[in-house]
Amino acid sequence: xxxxxxxxxxxxxxxxxxxxxxxxxxxxxxxxxxxxxxxxxxxxxxxxxxxxxxxxxxxxxxxxxxxxxxxxxxxxxxxxxxxxxxxxxxxxxxxxxxxxxxxxxxxxxxxxxxxxxxxxxxxxxxxxxxxxxxxxxxxxxxxxxxxxxxxxxxxxxxxxxxxxxxxxxxxxxxxxxxxxxxxxxxxxxxxxxxxxxxxxxxxxxxxxxxxxxxxxxxxxxxxxxxxxxxxxxxx
Numbered sequence: 759x760x761x762x763x764x765x766x767x768x769x770x771x772x773x774x775x776x777x778x779x780x781x782x783x784x785x786x787x788x789x790x791x792x793x794x795x796x797x798x799x800x801x802x803x804x805x806x807x808x809x810x811x812x813x814x815x816x817x818x819x820x821x822x823x824x825x826x827x828x829x830x831x832x833x834x835x836x837x838x839x840x841x842x843x844x845x846x847x848x849x850x851x852x853x854x855x856x857x858x859x860x861x862x863x864x865x866x867x868x869x870x871x872x873x874x875x876x877x878x879x880x881x882x883x884x885x886x887x888x889x890x891x892x893x894x895x896x897x898x899x900x901x902x903x904x905x906x907x908x909x910x911x912x913x914x915x916x917x918x919x920x921x922x923x924x925x926x927x928x929x930x931x932x933x934x935x936x937x938x939x940x941x942x943x944x945x946x947x948x949x950x951x952x953x954x955x956x957x958x959x960x961x962x963x964x965x966x967x968x969x970x971x972x973x974x975x976x977x978x979x980x981x982x983x984x985x986x987x988x989x990x991x992x993x
Contacts, residue, residue, distance in 0.1 A: 764788045766864050767837030775961035779969050781808040788813045822867035833876040833972045836861045858896035877909045878972050883917040912971050913981045918958035963991045
């Protein structure tokens with residue numbers, strides 16, 4: 759992929775790995791960082807060292823629309839998300855406001871900008887009409903609205919995204935990934951194939967899958983489950 763990519767959520771575990779992956783393959787990349795980020799200078803240095811351009815457009819529909827209309831990216835990666843801990847501390851960091859609200863704003867800006875990029879949305883395993891809990895429910899709503907948007911889209915639904923290189927401390931998620939990986943190793947030896955369907959992925963693995971999906975015409979209009987993403991990493 760040599761056309762411009764815009765990465766929203768670039769400072770997250772998956773986002774940072776994706777920016778690095780895109781630059782390794784020579785893709786011009788805009789890495790979006792909140793203009794009020796306390797680590798803006800550090801992210802600027804990190805991304806510019808990779809050859810990416812940092813973007814600090816404010817989270818406002820008019821500003822995002824103008825930026826996307828000017829840049830005209832071929833693909834927009836929506837990797838936005840908060841955590842339960844942040845949501846409990848800050849009413850502006852809930853799943854409704856971040857996971858859904860900012861992703862919806864980004865989608866609306868793409869539509870208003872008129873550039874029709876492939877919109878690659880990082881969703882989650884378990885998303886569906888019967889999903890319970892705010893996290894899965896807002897992602898289900900976002901998936902429905904993205905499908906109806908008129909944009910070319912790809913939806914990715916990984917399971918755990920974890921690895922020893924994750925700087926953000928998520929003890930429960932890391933423990934769950936390690937335990938399930940051990941269990942799946944046993945069941946897969948019996949032919950169950952659970953790791954391919956439900957196993958954890960590192961940020962580098964998921965970034966590889968997302969970048970390949972973005973450039974594959976056959977992935978347009980598709981929901982990529984964990985097994986699909988794994989096959990793209992192994993390809």
